Amino acid sequence: MFLIFDVIYKKVFFNFSKPVFTDDHEYAVMDVIFHDGSAYTSGSTYIFEWNEKHWEIIGKIFGWEKPAENNTIAKDSRNAP
Numbered sequence: 236m237f238l239i240f241d242v243i244y245k246k247v248f249f250n251f252s253k254p255v256f257t258d259d260h261e262y263a264v265m266d267v268i269f270h271d272g273s274a275y276t277s278g279s280t281y282i283f284e285w286n287e288k289h290w291e292i293i294g295k296i297f298g299w300e301k302p303a304e305n306n307t308i309a310k311d312s313r314n315a316p
Contacts, residue, residue, distance in 0.1 A: 264281070264282055265283065276301045280296050
């Protein structure tokens with residue numbers, strides 16, 4: 236699934252993975268990837284918890300970005316101090 240937003244005359248794309256639920260459907264995990272229309276891309280894996288009315292983000296377990304300039308991964312939260 237992806238959504239397109241027109242932000243200040245620039246196309247922005249979000250890709251969402253299918254959510255993976257725990258057996259009791261209390262928690263879910265989903266990847267979200269952001270594209271700004273150039274070669275820049277970033278993404279994270281989010282953990283959600285159902286709180287009786289809606290899903291709430293309770294964690295972000297991995298974040299990365301790939302800048303347009305050199306097309307390499309610039310930030311990896313797994314290697315952050």
